[in-house]
Ligand code: HEM
Ligand SMILES: *[C@@H]1O[C@H](CO)[C@@H](O)[C@H](O)[C@H]1NC(C)=O
């Protein structure tokens with residue numbers, strides 16, 4: 001009898017659970033005019049697992065079934081993906097109904113432990129911070145690039161004195177150590193203590209630890225669940241305390257302007273200001289380091305590419321009467337740097353292969369988005385609109401043999417190539433590692449210059465080769481969040497080039 005009751009209880013319990021699951025899975029229904037809705041069968045998560053496992057494959061398979069515009073339920077939120085690059089401009093230029101600041105701000109606050117820049121406690125903070133991005137362009141960019149060149153040169157010279165014979169090292173570690181130190185000194189200044197170099201390495205090691213857990217923080221996993229991350233983040237932020245920063249020498253206009261601005265907000269605590277400085281440091285190196293790595297890795301994997309890039313650099317140095325190699329300082333004007341089109345094409349090609357930033361916007365109201373060719377889509381307030389550039393970067397109609405690295409893809413008749421086609425139509429967007437529209441990366445010009453300068457100095461100082469016989473893949477953990485990291489590090493060796501007479 002009792003067992004019978006119990007089984008009844010079980011059955012009815014199961015029935016209720018099943019009903020709840022079904023309700024959760026079906027979630028909401030598609031309304032007239034809305035894009036096809038893909039809910040998935042897993043309650044709450046929806047299609048999140050399939051998406052995270054392999055975003056491009058998943059999105060392309062949905063596109064096959066549902067067309068160029070569809071809405072997916074991912075972990076409790078709805079994302080409308082636009083797969084046709086000719087539609088991108090209708091999203092990127094609509095900054096009124098498609099917002100960005102609010103949700104980006106939330107992500108940044110919980111990831112970097114900074115107060116909201118949108119809070120009424122800090123009037124116009126967001127606008128003021130955006131105004132300061134002007135110091136990443138124009139004359140300020142020239143100064144930044146010149147300082148970066150000097151700092152990189154010093155670091156390479158230090159490496160040189162140790163590399164008279166073949167020197168073996170892991171490539172990611174090499175790029176990380178050189179780029180972190182050079183970017184840090186260029187932006188924040190030199191740490192004058194006798195152990196200044198050591199202090200920067202310490203900050204770098206902590207940054208690497210923190211950054212390994214960045215994807216989990218960005219996805220909303222509480223910092224308390226991420227082991228030592230909270231402690232490491234706190235230590236990192238303390239490095240940027242007022243007392244420490246005032247001792248650093250040199251430094252850039254952009255950081256000085258940020259310091260000056262923070263001083264105007266009395267309600268920002270000392271810790272808050274330090275956290276803001278740390279956030280900017282993260283933005284300035286977290287993508288630049290892996291981007292530098294891939295640019296170098298692909299060049300070393302493709303000797304014909306490295307030879308072409310070396311040739312271009314040699315020609316420029318010759319025509320400007322500069323000697324290359326250890327002991328000679330190289331000066332390049334912005335124009336000269338811009339004219340290194342083979343080098344730039346190689347950098348762009350590695351960005352095409354390794355970048356994975358999803359572009360998100362939040363619908364501010366229910367509205368109908370007008371699209372190309374008299375199409376339209378009804379969108380709901382609170383849903384996300386999403387562009388996923390990697391499917392464009394790997395589209396065989398736009399880029400022939402998209403999985404292959406071709407260093408001169410962005411060159412035509414010896415000049416920059418900016419015309420790429422799909423369905424016979426010229427594309428406005430064909431390479432989007434830096435985001436789009438109003439949220440485009442303000443550091444993109446400096447980032448590309450930094451990578452170019454690194455490669456110029458590396459190519460003029462060293463002979464190098466990869467010594468480990470393996471092909472690298474991407475670590476999927478950062479899909480959607482920026483430049484992907486390699487799935488492992490790889491050994492290479494380098495040796496000082498013989499001095500020019
Ligand atoms: C290859 C290197 C880099 C890549 C791929 C990259 C990519 C991006 C992307 C995609 C965004 C927009 C985020 C979004 O739309 O969700 C962004 C924002 C940003 N980036 Fe970069 N970035 C790079 C280097 C840099 C550098 C060198 C700096 C500074 C020196 C920098 C400073 C920033 C800042 C401050 C923002 C936030 C802009 C805002 O407040 O709206 N980035 N970056
Ligand atoms: C300054 O940086 C050091 C590490 O170099 C750190 O231990 C210390 O807490 C920082 N100073 C302040 C006042 O936060």
Ligand SMILES: *[C@@H]1O[C@H](CO)[C@@H](O)[C@H](O)[C@H]1NC(C)=O
Pocket residue numbers: 341344345348410411416417418431432433434
């Ligand atoms: C590289 O890409 C950027 C956009 O990210 C573009 O402005 C630039 O012209 C490209 N350079 C070449 C050589 O294609």
